[in-house]
Structures are given as structure tokens and as C-alpha cells.
Amino acid sequence: MAIEERGIEEIVRRVLEEMSSTRSEPQGSIGNGIFLDMNDAIEAAEVAQKELVKLSFEERGKIIESIRRAAIENAEFFAQMAVDETGMGNYKDKVIKNILAAEKTPGIEDLRTESFSGDNGLTIVELSPYGVIGSITPTTNPTETIICNSIGMITAGNSIVYSPHPTAKETSIKAIEVLNKAIVEAGGPDNVITTVQEPTIEQANLMMKHKKIRMLVATGGPGVVKAVLSSGKKAIGAGAGNPxxxxxxxxxxxxxxxxxxxxxxxxxxxxxxxxxxxxxxxxxxxxxxxxxxxxxxxxxxxxxxxxxxxxxxxxxxxxxxxxxxxxxxxxxxxxxxxxxxxxxxxxxxxxxxxxxxxxxxxxxxxxxxxxxxxxxxxxxxxxxxxxxxxxxxxxxxxxxxxxxxxxxxxxxxxxxxxxxxxxxxxxxxGYTTFTIAGPTGEGLTSAKNFARRRKCVLVDGLSVR
Ligand code: NAD
Structure with a gap:
């Protein structure tokens, strides 16, 4: 091959490489799951979810372990950032809460298959993902809720678009960045967790209405619980208490x-x-x-x-x-x-x-x-x-x-x-959760609550009794 031809070949290779890397960088991304626009955050999470479910269950388990490790390593950093940004709570207890969420939120062991066998064969009921979940999180437990929801929702095979409380936005964004890095380090796709750079109630409303959001989870006061329950989508509401x-x-x-x-x-x-x-x-x-x-x-x-x-x-x-x-x-x-x-x-x-x-x-x-x-x-x-x-x-x-x-x-x-x-x-x-769903009845939510029940029926086979 002539020198000029090799030169042209090299240029073509570089151009193709650049084109493919531009394609893989989703629109409006500013990296690590953070987007300028809510629509772009949702689109990217949808792409990520499709990649996520291609992985084996064992690989999904490794991603969850990596999230737990990153959350524990950053528990003190998250606690300090939350106290500094929100001006609420205390550092010592927030560290405990972050570690609690990382260690005691159930993982893949939470997804149990039900089975029925008899003269007509074998039927199983399995837990499958919804797809992209929109999760609205409170200012009182900003990183704890993100750690806990991420473990539960990703375990069930979903990707997540978060709408954090505006008063805890920097802390919440930091947690999302850290957890996304942990997912990628463990072999998972980019953007399994996304959010917008400027979360507001308007952005939350946009998310709640978006057709690609298949389930909504709200952790907060009565207003936001009512909002998700009025959305027309499957919703989990974890509301106020007065114990x-x-x-x-x-x-x-x-x-x-x-x-x-x-x-x-x-x-x-x-x-x-x-x-x-x-x-x-x-x-x-x-x-x-x-x-x-x-x-x-x-x-x-x-x-x-x-x-x-x-x-x-x-x-x-x-x-x-x-x-x-x-x-x-x-x-x-x-x-x-x-x-x-x-x-x-x-x-x-x-x-x-x-x-x-x-x-x-x-x-x-x-x-x-x-x-x-x-x-x-x-x-x-x-x-x-x-x-x-x-x-x-x-x-x-x-x-x-x-x-x-x-x-x-x-x-x-x-x-x-x-x-x-x-x-x-x-x-x-018992296990922990930071999304306690009283109004909608799921109770202490975990992976199984973020999954759809699907029945597979094999007629006249595999019953060996
Ligand atoms: P909040 O209701 O002010 O905000 C919670 C989230 O909802 C935030 O992200 C906020 O931006 C969003 N939001 C509020 N109103 C909305 C609306 N109309 N539409 C869309 N989004 C809306 O609550 P907070 O001050 O962040 O948290 C404290 C409250 O949350 C307390 O009442 C507490 O009991 C409750 N809480 C419940 C649980 C639980 O698991 N049940 C856990 C933590 C906090």
C-alpha cells in the first residue's frame, strides 16, 4: 500500500473513531449522568437501561456491590456536604445513615421467583424491571435516599432519573456522579442514574409527565406524594409522618x-x-x-x-x-x-x-x-x-x-x-429503606417493589413429581 493511501486510511479511521465517540456521548450530557435538560436525562437513562438488562444477573450483582463500596467510601464526604449545603441535621448521624443505606438495603437476593408445578406443567412468576424510574428525593435524607433507591431500583434492572430537592442539589448531584462512576467501574453502562444540573419543581413535573418514565417514586411530604399519585403512572408514595x-x-x-x-x-x-x-x-x-x-x-x-x-x-x-x-x-x-x-x-x-x-x-x-x-x-x-x-x-x-x-x-x-x-x-x-411507603402500602420498599410481576407458563412439561 502506497504511503499516501496509508495516510488516507489513518485519517478515515480517526474520523470514524471521532464520529462514534460523538455518537456515544448523549446529547446535553455534562458527564457522569448529569444533564442540562430533563428530556436528555430521560433519553440517556432509557439507553442505559437497555444496556443494563443485557448484563448477566451476576454482573448486576457486581454493580450493586460497587455502589455499596462507593457509598461507604464516601459516607463521610456525603454527610459533610449535606450538612453544609442544607444546613440541617448533624454530620455524625448522617454518616451512620449513609452507611446504613449502603450496607442494609437489600440487593439481588430480594428478587425471588415464585413457582407452581403440577399436571399441566411449570409456571414461574418472575420480577422484571419497569424500565426508567423517576425518583423524587427529599432534602432531609438526600444522599441516603439516592444510595438506597439506586441499590433497590438497579437491582430490579431499572435505570433511574432523579429529581432531587433543590436545596440539596449539589450534594445529590455529587452522590449521583459517584454512584455512576462505581457502576461503570464494575462494567455497567453510562447513565444508569441521571439527573439535571438545575433540579426544580418544574423539572420534576416534566419528568412526571414524560412518556418514557414507567414508574414514579416520591419520598417527601404530602404535596409530592399527591403529585405522583395524580400522574396517571404507576407510583409509590412515601409520605410524611408524625410518630x-x-x-x-x-x-x-x-x-x-x-x-x-x-x-x-x-x-x-x-x-x-x-x-x-x-x-x-x-x-x-x-x-x-x-x-x-x-x-x-x-x-x-x-x-x-x-x-x-x-x-x-x-x-x-x-x-x-x-x-x-x-x-x-x-x-x-x-x-x-x-x-x-x-x-x-x-x-x-x-x-x-x-x-x-x-x-x-x-x-x-x-x-x-x-x-x-x-x-x-x-x-x-x-x-x-x-x-x-x-x-x-x-x-x-x-x-x-x-x-x-x-x-x-x-x-x-x-x-x-x-x-x-x-x-x-x-x-x-431487618433490612433498611429510606423510602417508607405508607400511603401506597409497599411499606419498607426494596428491589421487589420496583419490579413487575410476570408469569411464564410452560404447558405440560418440566413437572417432575
Ligand atoms: P418535600 O415534600 O418538601 O420535598 C420532597 C421532594 O418533592 C423534593 O424533591 C421536592 O422538590 C419535591 N416536591 C415537593 N412538592 C412537589 C410537587 N408538588 N411536585 C413535584 N415535586 C415536588 O419534603 P422534604 O422537606 O424534602 O422532606 C421532608 C418530608 O418528607 C417530611 O414530611 C418527611 O416525613 C417526609 N419523608 C418521608 C420519608 C418516607 O420514607 N416516608 C422519608 C423521608 C422524608
Whole structure:
């Protein structure tokens, strides 16, 4: 071959190479799953999903392991970034939550095949992906939810387009970039997880309406749950809670007091499962309060101060966002109270219909309501939980009382004799989730909830009984 011909051949090869690399870089991509435009983010996720399901189940498992490793390696970095960006929660507990999501979210073992065999052959029911899932995530657990949803949804063979809360966008984008890199390192395709550089409610709405999004998962307050349930698509809604902690006269009061304060102060009360009010039988209330003050509670006695605090933190029946996830010192300094060293939660005695009780505050402020007996406690707890059916906690040694409360309140999570976070697997048995779907009934969501059930029937064969 002449020298000129070899030169031309080389040029053609380079041009072809360049053309193919331009083709593989999706439109509007700024790398690692982040896009300028929501439509492009969805298109790229669709391409990725088709590649993902070509991999073997073993290869999918390796991708999940790689996601877990990357999340653990970055748990501290994510925690610090979330605290810095959102100004909510605390670093130490966010590290625990990130590691929890990475380690205890179920993986491929969650996808179990059902089988039926008999005279007419063998039938199996298998779990298949939806395709591209749109997941809307909260500011209170930004990276935890992304880690948890990514493990569950990718395990089931889906790709994901995230719509993170705008107040946690940098942190959420960072988590998406890190997890995408982990997927590619483990042999997976690009863009299995995508999002937009500027997430907003408008972008979320665009995503919810897009025809290529086959399922929606919302983790947040009542507004977003209602939005996905009105979308006309298959949707999972993980909504608000207002978990009551009930204490009866049979409880180990010292332990109950410590557990309640530990649960209530965890990540400055941001978790949707965290104790939001205490309802205690009058006879033991003084003991409980006394033990609480020895375990990190600061008792506000003055009616005037309780009123000022209520005006500060409750805004039109809801939590004042300025104080959500803040620490106690920051909150109380606004009403001129200096918090003694070691105090992490403010407690105060109030009536059952007090705004501090009915609002989901998500801050370390814990109203205490005294009632005559356990039946009155159960009635009030059911009322102040507002039918969310999210989480309830009870401290009692009486099995009948525990059963009566659990039956009456019907919450997705019911923690007996422990801090609320035991319900999501911190010091309690069982797997974790950061998407607790009370409204739509899936409960503690995992891979199987992000999959479609498909029946394959082989007639008159393979039944060997
Ligand atoms: P939020 O409802 O303000 O926001 C959650 C997400 O929904 C964000 O991404 C937000 O941008 C989006 N969003 C809100 N309204 C929307 C709408 N109308 N259309 C489209 N998107 C919308 O909640 P938050 O402050 O981020 O999180 C705290 C709330 O979430 C609390 O009520 C808490 O109990 C709940 N939560 C529930 C769970 C659970 O698993 N059930 C987990 C974490 C938080």
C-alpha cells in the first residue's frame, strides 16, 4: 500500500473513531449522568437501561456491590456536604445513615421467583424491571435516599432519573456522579442514574409527565406524594409522618427515657420515623420526665417560653422551615434561652391539641402529653398521627397494651421498647429503606417493589413429581 493511501486510511479511521465517540456521548450530557435538560436525562437513562438488562444477573450483582463500596467510601464526604449545603441535621448521624443505606438495603437476593408445578406443567412468576424510574428525593435524607433507591431500583434492572430537592442539589448531584462512576467501574453502562444540573419543581413535573418514565417514586411530604399519585403512572408514595412515642405504667422508664431522647435527637430529628411527641400515662409521667432530663433533655417549664417557642417554630400549623433540622442551641437562642451543656432535646408539658404536638416539626423539640390511662394514650396517639400510618413507638411490658396500640394505629413501622431508628435497622433487626411507603402500602420498599410481576407458563412439561 502506497504511503499516501496509508495516510488516507489513518485519517478515515480517526474520523470514524471521532464520529462514534460523538455518537456515544448523549446529547446535553455534562458527564457522569448529569444533564442540562430533563428530556436528555430521560433519553440517556432509557439507553442505559437497555444496556443494563443485557448484563448477566451476576454482573448486576457486581454493580450493586460497587455502589455499596462507593457509598461507604464516601459516607463521610456525603454527610459533610449535606450538612453544609442544607444546613440541617448533624454530620455524625448522617454518616451512620449513609452507611446504613449502603450496607442494609437489600440487593439481588430480594428478587425471588415464585413457582407452581403440577399436571399441566411449570409456571414461574418472575420480577422484571419497569424500565426508567423517576425518583423524587427529599432534602432531609438526600444522599441516603439516592444510595438506597439506586441499590433497590438497579437491582430490579431499572435505570433511574432523579429529581432531587433543590436545596440539596449539589450534594445529590455529587452522590449521583459517584454512584455512576462505581457502576461503570464494575462494567455497567453510562447513565444508569441521571439527573439535571438545575433540579426544580418544574423539572420534576416534566419528568412526571414524560412518556418514557414507567414508574414514579416520591419520598417527601404530602404535596409530592399527591403529585405522583395524580400522574396517571404507576407510583409509590412515601409520605410524611408524625410518630408518637407512647409510654405506659409498665415500661422500663429509665430505658424508655433514654431511647426516646436518642431517637428524637438523631440527625436533629430529621428522620420521618423519629419521635415527634410523647404520650405518657399520668401515673409515671414525672418519673419519665426526670429520667429524660438525665439523658439529654432540657425541660422548658415557663408557659410564656413555650408560647414563644411555638410562635417561632410553628408556621400556620406546619414546621417553620428555618428551624427544621437545626440543633437545640440554635433554636432556643432565638427566644433568649441558653441551653445547658449536654442538652440535645427540649421537652415541655402541653395539652394533646397543642400545635407542637400536631405539627411534624423535624427538630429536637419534643412535647409531652399526660393522659389518664393507656386507652386515652392510644386514642390520642392515633389522632395526632393524622392517619399517615407511618411510624409509632411504644414503651411497655404489657403485651396486650402493645397489641392494642399496634392494631389501633396501623403504622408501617411499629417499634417496641427501643429508639425509633431501630425501625430502619439501626440496632433493630431487618433490612433498611429510606423510602417508607405508607400511603401506597409497599411499606419498607426494596428491589421487589420496583419490579413487575410476570408469569411464564410452560404447558405440560418440566413437572417432575
Ligand atoms: P418535600 O415534600 O418538601 O420535598 C420532597 C421532594 O418533592 C423534593 O424533591 C421536592 O422538590 C419535591 N416536591 C415537593 N412538592 C412537589 C410537587 N408538588 N411536585 C413535584 N415535586 C415536588 O419534603 P422534604 O422537606 O424534602 O422532606 C421532608 C418530608 O418528607 C417530611 O414530611 C418527611 O416525613 C417526609 N419523608 C418521608 C420519608 C418516607 O420514607 N416516608 C422519608 C423521608 C422524608
Amino acid at each position: 408518637p412515642a407512647l409510654v405506659d405504667e409498665t415500661a422500663d422508664l429509665e430505658k424508655a427515657a433514654k431511647d426516646i431522647i436518642d431517637g428524637c435527637s438523631f440527625d436533629n430529628n430529621l428522620p420521618c420515623v423519629a419521635e415527634k411527641e410523647v404520650i405518657v400515662v399520668e401515673k409515671v409521667a414525672d418519673y419519665l420526665v426526670s429520667y429524660m432530663t438525665r439523658n439529654g433533655a432540657f425541660l422548658i417549664k415557663s408557659k410564656d417560653q413555650i408560647e414563644k417557642l411555638t410562635e417561632l417554630v410553628v408556621d400556620n400549623g406546619h414546621a417553620n422551615k428555618k428551624f427544621v433540622g437545626k440543633d437545640l442551641t440554635y433554636i432556643l437562642k432565638h427566644i433568649g434561652i441558653e441551653v445547658p451543656a449536654g442538652a440535645k432535646v427540649a421537652i415541655m408539658n402541653v395539652e394533646g391539641n397543642h400545635p407542637l404536638v400536631s405539627a411534624e416539626l423535624m427538630m429536637p423539640i419534643l412535647p409531652i402529653v399526660r393522659v389518664e390511662d393507656v386507652d386515652a394514650a392510644i386514642d390520642l396517639a392515633v389522632k395526632v398521627e393524622h392517619g399517615f400510618r407511618h411510624t409509632a413507638i411504644m414503651h411497655s411490658k404489657n403485651v396486650d397494651n402493645l397489641t392494642k396500640f399496634a392494631k389501633a394505629i396501623q403504622t408501617t413501622i411499629f417499634v417496641k421498647n427501643g429508639p425509633s431508628y431501630a425501625g430502619i435497622g439501626v440496632g433493630g433487626e
